[in-house]
Amino acid sequence: MPSRNNQRTHTAALILALLPLPASAEEEKKNEALYRRPSITALRVDTPPLLDGKMNDAAWAKAQVSEPLRQEQPEEGAPATEKTVFRVVYTSEALYIGVWCFDREPGKIISRLMSRDSPLPKDDAVCIALDPFLDRRNGYWLMVNPNGAQGDALVTNNTDINDDWDGIWSVGARIDEEGWKVEVEIPFKSISFDPEAETWGINISRHIRRRHEWCRWSRPLMDFNTYQVSEAGNLRGIHGIEQGLGLEFTPYAVTKFRDQRELDDTDLLMDIGGDLRYRITPNLSLSMSYNTDFAETEIDRPQINLSRFKIKYPEKRNFFLQEAGIFNFGRNSGGRRSGPRGSSKDAEPIPFFSREVGLTPDRKPRAIVGATKLTGRIGEYNIGLLDAYVDDHEDLPGSNVFVGRISRNILEQSYMGIIATHGDPNSSNEDFLFGADLGLRTSDFLDGDVLQANLWMLGSWKENEGAEGAPPPEDPDSDNSLSFGGNIELPNDNYNANLQFFQVGEDFDPALGFVRRESVRAYISEFGYKPRPRDFYDIRQLFFSYSNSFYTDLNDELETASHSLYPLYILTNEGDRLWSKVTYENDSPTDDFEVSSSEGISITAGDYWWPTYRVGIDTSSKRLVEFELSHGFGGYYDGDRNSWQTEISVRPSKYFSVRADYELHSINLPQGNFKERLASIRTRVSLSPQLNWSNLLQYYSDGDQVGFQSRIHWEYEPGSNMYLVLNQGIDRNDGRLRWTESDLTFKIGLSLRF
DSSP states (O other): OOOHHHHHHHHHHHHHHHSOOOOOHHHHHHHHHHHSOOEEEOEEOSSOOOSSSOOOOHHHHHSOOOOOOEEEESSTTOBOSSOEEEEEEEOSSEEEEEEEEEOSOGGGOOOOOOSTTOOGGGSSEEEEEEETTOOSSOEEEEEEOTTOOEEEEEEETTTEEETTOOOOOEEEEEEETTEEEEEEEEEGGGSOOOTTOSEEEEEEEEEEGGGTEEEESSOOOTTOOTTOGGGOEEEEOOOSOOOTTOEEEEEEEEEEEEEETTTTEEEEEEEEEEEEEEEEETTEEEEEEEEEOOTTOOOOOOOOOOSSSOOOOOOOOHHHHTTGGGGOOSSOOOSOOOSOOOOHHHHSOBSOOGGGSSBOTTSOBOOEEEEEEEEEEETTEEEEEEEEEEOOBTTBOOEEEEEEEEEEEETTTEEEEEEEEEOOTTSSOEEEEEEEEEEEEEEEETTTEEEEEEEEEEEEEEEOOSOTTOOOOOOTTOGGGEEEEEEEEEEOSSEEEEEEEEEEOTTOOOTTSBOSSSSEEEEEEEEEEOOOOSSSTTEEEEOEEEEEEEEEOTTOOEEEEEEEEEEEEEEETTSOEEEEEEEEEEEOOSSOEEEETTTTEEEOSSOEEEEEEEEEEEOOTTSSEEEEEEEEEEEETTEEEEEEEEEEEEEEETTEEEEEEEEEEEEEETTEEEEEEEEEEEEEEEEETTEEEEEEEEEETTTTEEEEEEEEEEEEETTEEEEEEEEEEEEEETTEEEEEEEEEEEEEEOOEEO
16 A cells, blocks of 8 residues: 555645646747637649649649648647648649648558548548638538548537538548658539638648647647637638539439248339439539438447436438538537536437438338428528428328528527428328527637537427317417527536526427427536646546436426536546546336336336446557446446446458447346346458448347348449448347348449539
8 A cells, every 4th residue: 555655745746737837938839829820822723633642743842831730639739749731722623632641650650440431530530621611610521541531521500510421522541651641632512612702711630549649730729629610720712613513413223122031021122213412502502302212321229228218319311411410409519528428418309300200210211202402501591491201101191391490690600590390200290390599609718718508499389180089289389388498518628517407398299309308397517627637647637527417397396316426537648548437316207117128127106316336448449459348336216237338349450340349237126137238249341441341230138139230332433332231130039049021232323413
């Protein structure tokens, strides 16, 4: 056991490490680099560079060289340990960005991922943020690693990231004796922009994975991410660019073979469809889809739900993901949140949740005959209109659904907007919703911190049709059909705080939205202090976090509550994390509810309080074998729970990776014991960034559900894709596996741009 003197020495060292030092001349120089916006001028060329990663084209030699990137972390504003510069050139049809990532030890560059939309921050990587409107709030975020693997996202209001968006752009990258280099081509047909603006926003960052070091060109502040274009520098000199006719046609043909063994039925189906997109202006697009198909979409991962409230599955279908951020409503989600995260945002009602369109309540596909979408910007207004017709399905009639979202930019990073929806794809009712929200955000609060706030109100009502003796339509002005709320938040690197309140009315039930809890008032708060010690062992950052939530009914009677404390959460310089969490929970159900359908075990109505404890370790993704392991134990209503969660990823080369997940919950209650298990294993073979073969096998103990998907994806031309997908259902009863429904789908799509 350490002596008392050693304990005092360590304590004093920690206190000194957390105290700020007096500013020096070097510190003042560093602060100047932190807050100013640099500029670079793009060079117009007749002959574009060849995307081979060699960077020896004449176009690059003539272009202006940027200032070197500086550290965002670990030392804010300090010179980067490895030099990084970039250049920008363009033709009338495309923008080209070249980045020189010098490295004195190129053999130590980490580059194990190769498929598109991989978690590229696990590798060395370059990020590019573009703001073609120079509105300091909306734009594009691109990411590339040394293998040429691509990732991209749409940025909305600096806070909402749609990283399921797949734009059409090309990359050339390679590692050489100087480090690694990357060339990016972004066709002007692929992005929206203001044709009158000769200055865009741009920012570049680089991740040196082995040092867990991030460097950035403009405003390398820890409180921000590169995608937040409010902090971007200026890209000047762009003029005379073209989008052609602004017409993009993406037809597809699909063949499906289905074998339903339980029904002794086989089918061979062939179909065609397609999407048509027309850019009415460079920043306003009309999209139309006929016979919308989602055969290539990855299957849902099951979720264990041990509560009495609804759970939400993410949207994965590309048509609804495209420009989805423009339909976002309510609380902002931005700001750096590198440590413990609360779940307060997931509790708020969502007025439009696209999963409700084209899927039945049990998540089965339902045909969409056609859909039309108008999205973009007109001046200071952001517009999103979506109309879709859902085909008949079993006893559900065909129906039309509509959502409209309009917001107006105000101040520098704020907005005010309205939303409206109509239709119910899962009944014959006429369902309506209307709402308004106000979002306020500044990144200059208290000399450079982020402050954001939000207020919103929603109302829904139904008109029952075709049912004799149906009740009269609900009064849309009734307080019971209203929901409203707001929050104020400081999402900064050194500290964070959030205060939130919302109420969901008893009759608030939007058919196109998602409501986790009805007839409730919520009071939520989160507070965190996240210091970065200097030279204190190998610790990069410490997190001390407390959060609580109180949910009452509309008569202010407590229904649920929780207090959560992270007494220990450590991020090391290597990127490893060690954490512990203590939670004290309350639930007061007024009715019995089932927690295990397989065992028939229910929680009886009553008032319950119980503590839980959790510890975990997450290893750095720079390692060949990466794993996350956590163990939880403590109470569960009037019993106890013991749980394990683990995830292991092995990436031996850029061509192959495997990941295994396992989750186990052992529940002991007076009325019976049961276990819930969830397991999956995923493999990926990447022959190139454009050709990937992935396999997913997953098991859920509730109902002994086993599912398998094998998926080959080949992007044979930018924007043109080919898929071969096998979905296999498996039943596991009495310890034996039985093949059920099989689907084999071949789909080919072509992208034609004019």
